[in-house]
Amino acid sequence: MAIVGGVALSRWRRRWGRGDRTKTLEINPSVSISISIDDDHCRRKVPSVVHIDFYHLRAPAIFLSVSSFLSGAGSELSQGIRMTAEEVQMQEVGKGPRKRKIGHKKGKGKKKMKVFQGSGQKVKMDGKMKKLFRKKARDYNSDDSDDANDVDEEEPSVPMKFEEKQPHNENEEGDEKSSEEEVDADEDMGNDDVSDDEDEIVEHGIMNFSEGSKSFKKAFKKIIKRTGSDDVLGPVLSAYKKLVVKKLAEEADERKVKGDAKKEKTLLGEKGHVKPDSFLVSHEKLLVGVATKGxxxxxxxxxxxxxxxxxxxxxxxxxxxxxxxxxxxxxxxxxxxxxxxxxxxxxSGGDGEGPAWAPLRDNYMLTTSKLKDWDKAADAPEATDDFGRQEDSSSDDD
Amino acid sequence: MARFRNKKKVAFVKPTKKQPQQNVDHVTGDKIPRSFVFSRLKLPGSLKQLQADLRKMMLPYTALNLKEKKRNNLKDFLNVAGPMGVTHFLMLSKTGSSPYLRVARTPQGPTLTFKIQEYSLAVDIANSQLRPRVPKDLFKNSPLIVLSGFGTGEQHLKLTTIMFQNIFPAIDINTVKLSSCQRIVLLNYNKDTKLIDFRHYSIRLQPVGVSRRIRKFVQNHQVPDLRSLQDVSDFVTKAGYGSESEGDEEAATVSLATDFGRVNKASTKSAVKLQEIGPRMTLQLIKIEEGLCSGTVIYSEYGNSDEKKEEGNEEDDDSEGDGEGSEED
Incomplete structure (x- = not known):
């Protein structure tokens, strides 16, 4: 959010709904800025008016229009903002209607600020409205009351509204410096509409910021200066940190319980399963002996x-x-x-001569004794083997 | 004329060669026992593996890839068993306390219930060995069975003996081929602990009286390393290191009637070597029922059998898992 002049912002959160074109920037737990584009303008492609709402502890909602805020000369802050805005304008002049996505969002907070709709045209700050804003502020504060204590109050609790038309066609908020996030949302065209608003800029009970308000500047600076702890989880939801830790611990517990149950089950299933030793136990030797005997x-x-x-x-x-x-x-x-x-x-037929082991004998692997004496006379009467075989062959011939 | 033709036919037909029937050994004509190995309840992984090992052990006359479903009860298996000639059921189950093995004869029983005190899978045993040995035709023939220590004269042990003897095909020593004896199942009853050791070994025969070098040469068909030798004759004449288990061999030496493999020829001396192939179980006989997982309890390890008798009569096929679970506590 470049508007804040390159100050490092801890968190900002955007919600682009269809109905309310709103971006919410949370500077720290107690302060957020939401930017809304008027819905009507969106529809007509002339969203020339941008409202910035500051939600602060005691300053529930401050409606500003960007252009008017920029034009408030005198304050360094607005100077910076204007510069940024001008840069953006320079860059984006001549580009067609477009929507750029926000590159980075980190916010985890769940606060969604309902932005006052229709403020683009005419906002009458009647009692009803004030009541509403107060209520909003109260609700907001009740969310994180512990954080709220240290935020000192500087602003009047009266909601302020400032509206002005944008001199150019487009309203841009972008941040190139802080590179963390980029805001940009708006389209061109809108001259005629905006010109209407010029008349009813100032309402009673609302300060005019056109030449800069000291108190507002002070407050704004103070808000900006405050640095929340900028660690991973961020300051927005310091409770979240605890939550995460708790959740992790819970998960670990659960997993442990599950693992134990599983282990037990497998152990039960493995009951009686014994891995044998690699050496022969005497009992096994005995059993082998018994089997061998058999x-x-x-x-x-x-x-x-x-x-x-x-x-x-x-x-x-x-x-x-x-x-x-x-x-x-x-x-x-x-x-x-x-x-x-x-x-x-x-x-004990033919074991008389030759080695006891068959492979060492002459006729090893010769399946019949006939083959051994193949070169001798075949008709020599031999053992009962051949007798049988001869009989066999003769019977087959029949 | 008809008579003449008949005579002619007879001349061509070899009378002794019968068509091999399904349930009958074509050599001996004995009935071949067949078995189903299955589980009654869902088993944990290691017991499933044990079941697979048992099926492999029961090969070849068993259903190796028997698929069972959760809803299959004993009746389903029994219905299939009849037409397929299945004579024995081996049922594995698991209760909270320990796994159980039930061995039953179909269709009438009896049923022996064993508590598996300890078991090791074939994988575990192979892992424990330096060189696990599984020849490819190891499971082509049914194993021999050796029962030892059962001769104490008790009735239930007698029944156990008969049961296990009949679970594998009988061997006719007149016709059996030694090469078909590749495996042996040993059941050793320990009188003191009343436990039965169940072991499964593969049989290996080794020629005796030959130096190790030559034996290896003949077995491996590989060119030996002759670098350290002066002459080729040294390879044969030089005595290598004797076998370390030479002393045991005297008792374990057999002279073969028929060839056993390539190197163990008939009528030679060979040493019998056994190598365990698993599974290994330590069983405790806890119950014998008259019927198939039902009927009168003939024997029970726990308590007197009279009480069990009444219980047993009420038990039916589906509820016996529960009945058994309550029993061993």
Whole structure:
């Protein structure tokens, strides 16, 4: 808000409604400036009159029109303002109607000042109006009464109004220096309308600022000088800071509770789940031993049972009979009767020569013994294996 | 003429080769037990994994990808079990105190309820091992089962033995191929603690009496490192380090009847090595019911069984989860 002459403003807040073209600038908790463009003018694209409302503790609403405020020569403040305004005008002369967005808004306060509508044309400060402003001021003060104490009172509580038409077509408030925020809202044209207002500038009970008011200047300066703490959360809602902290703590608490519940649940779900050690515990060793014993037992039994039927094809009926017979023998031998004792003989067939381990033998990986002696006479009668196989082939031919 | 034709037909058909039936082993003709592993209530993640491990363990005669829904009750599974020839149910459930495993025969029962005191997943066990070993055909055949310590003469243990023996297909030692024996499930009953240790191992055979170097060479098919040797013959003659578990091998040595893999040939000596593949469970038998999750309580770990009998009669399929939850407290 350049109007205030490049003084760093803590906060300002704008609300452009459709009906009320209002921008509210909050200088500090107790002071805000709202700028409104008359709605009628907006509609007619001739928003030549801008009202600035100062909301102060004891000076509830001061209506000013920018142009008139600028024209109030003599005060340095207004000088500065005029300069800025002129710069803006220079820049923006010749541009069509436009609306520039406000670049930056920081305000978090929720105070929305209802701006007096229709003040652009004619504002009669009757008793009703005054009452309203007082009420506004009271409401405002009641919001942050703790802050309000230190603000000293300089202004009369009478709402002041000052109105004048803008000499130029456009009214501009902008801030290029403070770069924090930019205000700009207005369009061109509006000569004829504004000229009407000139007559009823001064109302009774309202000071004329055209040549500068000392008391107002003083008050305004004081207001401006006040520096609120300018940290992240800002001074506007000092309670907000607490609120945020509280909220964060609450959230953390909640999360903690949730996490605990989840942890508990997973713990319950994991109950009984044990990650084994990487080394062999003696108990495990024992179990492995038991299992190994079982496997060895089975393998030996299988060996004993199957060695008796070596070389016989169980799918052939002729061999099946032999197998049956041998199985019976093996079974009896298991029982200890041992009727013939032939089954044990078969097991130690070809282990006589060569290493015990098969891969080291000459015929390793040669699936049949036939392949080993491929260069020898094929018709040489061999073990029972070949006998069976020959029989097989002969039966297939039939 | 008709007779003649018949004779001719007989000549072509091989009589012993039957069409493999669904529920019957085509070699031995025994009925193959099939199983469903499922859960009764919603399980936490680790128990779900345990369920998956159990299914894998029960392969190949189980429904590996059995999908269960929340609204499926026992009756649904039972209805499916009949046509599919499923003979056993393994049900996992979880109460506030601990997970439970129920092993039941379908369709009549009995049902054994085990409390799972401790369990480790296959993943945990694989993580604990330096070289976890899972050959690709490990789960193609059903495991052997070894029950040890159950011979105390108590009735409920006898029943447990029978139950677990029948859960896997029986082995006919006359026809079995040793190469199909890749896994073993061990159930070891501890008399003192009354706990059953449930372990699942893979069987590995290693030729005996050969130096480690040569064994590795034959197994790996890789060119050995001969840099440190003067002559090629050193590779064979030079004795490497003996196996560290040489002493144990005497007891664990078998001579094979048939080939077992590529290096373990028939009628050679081989050492049996077991490596755990998981899951691992410590079970406590707490209840035996006559029916399928219902019926008279034959045995109960807690309290006398007479009280339970009346309770058990009223229990039906849907409410047994609650009944069980109240019981172990």
């Amino acid at each position: 496997v060895v037992k089975l393998f030996n039994a299988v060996n004993k049972a199957q060695s008796s039927q070596k070389g016989l094809n169980p799918s052939r009926s002729k061999d099946a009979k032999v197998i049956q017979k041998r199985r019976k023998e093996a079974f009896f031998s298991e029982l200890g009767k041992n009727p013939s004792g032939s089954s044990a003989m078969v097991a």
